[in-house]
Every structure is written in structure tokens, then in C-alpha cells.
Amino acid sequence: MHGQCRQRLERAAYETALAPRRYESVDPDNRLVARTLEHDWEAALATEQKHAEAHCEAVSREPERLSEVEKATVQRLAEDVPALWHAPSTTARDRQAIARLMLERVVILVHGSTERADLTCHWAGGVVTCHTLIRPVRRFEQLERFDRLIAWITELQSEDATAQAIADHLNAEGWRPPKKPTFDAPMIRRLLQRRGLGTKRPIWSGNVTRASEDEMTIQEFSAHLGAHQQTVYGWLRRGKIAGRLAKVGTQPIWLIIPTKVSTGTSNRESS
Structure with missing residues (x-):
């Protein structure tokens, strides 16, 4: 990229240097040709300026060349990745870049639906490491x-x-x-x-008057099944479970009779 920009700039500079010679060599009485050559001269100057700016930008983006001492330092660090990783001057972003360069493939094996998973990392050079991962459930x-x-x-x-x-x-x-x-x-x-x-019973349902010890509030029944309270309330409204309204003071509370749960209620619905 840098070389192409330099070549374009050199061609533009050549055209800019040629334009005034052409203009000065024309007969002054030939005004039409003179005006055309003057326009070409101005265009050549604008083109050279554009390529000069593009060349400066390309040069600014080009990384600086390393000295021999710097090359030797990089080579030494590349041969001792742990030292590079733990160096005080290595930032978190630097470590991410190192990991991306060194890590070729990651295989995760989850043990069923449990929180435990095995993590296998395949590193550059054929090194394989295994780790145990605890995932959120x-x-x-x-x-x-x-x-x-x-x-x-x-x-x-x-x-x-x-x-x-x-x-x-x-x-x-x-x-x-x-x-x-x-x-x-x-x-x-x-x-x-x-x-x-x-x-x-929990404090929030201890004062509910119950017809029998089997009756449960929506909160108790959802905790008993491990289902969401909104799911249980939906079953109640659709008649899949039987219940009645009781009151604690002026507060109405649903009580559910587990023995009268419809056989249509499944674990899949509760999940």
C-alpha cells in the first residue's frame, strides 16, 4: 500500500513538473491552447496534492520498523510465553491477544443438565489442557x-x-x-x-384458615412442584387444579387441594 501511494505521488509530481514547461512553450497568441494548458497545470497541482496527502496517511499507518535489539526482545518473549503472560507490563487486552493467537480450539462437554462441564483447550503446537468448569444453573x-x-x-x-x-x-x-x-x-x-x-408453614401463609392440612397456597404449591407461581395460577384458571378462595383479613388467598390436581398437569408444563 505504501509503495503504491509513493508511485502515484511520483507520477503526479512528474505531471506537475511537465505542465509549466508545456504552458510556457505555447505561442501567447494561441489563447485557446494556453487556457487549456493552464487548466491542465492547475489539475496536475491538485492531483499531486491529493496523492501527497494519501502518501502521508499511508506512511502514518505503517508500523515502525523494529531495531535489532527490539527484534531480539520479541524473539525472546515469544520463546517464553508464561513470562510474557505474567509480566507486569502485560495488560488484560494483551493477554486476550495472546490467547487468541495461541488457542486453536475449545471443546466443552456438559454433564447432562448439571452445573459441571469439562473444558478441553487445544493450543498451538499440539498442547492440550483439560479443565473443570462450573456453569450457572x-x-x-x-x-x-x-x-x-x-x-x-x-x-x-x-x-x-x-x-x-x-x-x-x-x-x-x-x-x-x-x-x-x-x-x-x-x-x-x-x-x-x-x-x-x-x-x-411460611410466615406469609401461616394465618390462612385451611379446611385440611393438605391445602396449600399458590406459593407453597409452586415451591412444592418447583414450578413458577404464574404457571400454577394458569393451571388454576384453566381448571387443571382445584382450589378455593380464602381470606386473611380482607386479603383473598387461593388455596389448592393437591389431591384434586388434574392428571393433565405434567412436569413439562411446570418447567
């Missing part, structure tokens, strides 16, 4: 060790541990819930309630 049931988690929570509860104590115990042991970094007491209570292990 939406539900507790997707956790690979969900059964062990529930068993451990149940055991801790049987020892009269509070929900907060169970959460602290799990966090200290390195357990991680979906979508959040740590466990908390409300999360533990919801888990126990969904598994039928809660000893008390």
Missing part, C-alpha cells in the same frame, strides 16, 4: 450432588440446627447454590418446605 435439582446436599441438610436439621446454622455450615464446606454465591436461611427453609421437611 437455574434450579437446585440440576446440581450434580443435589441428593447428597438434601441428605446433608436433612441430617443437620435432625440435629436441631437452625436454617441459618445449616446455611453457614454449607457455605463453610464450599457448597454453592444456583444463581447465588452462598446459602442463606430463607433458601434453606424453602428447600426443606419443597421436600416436605419443613416443620412450620
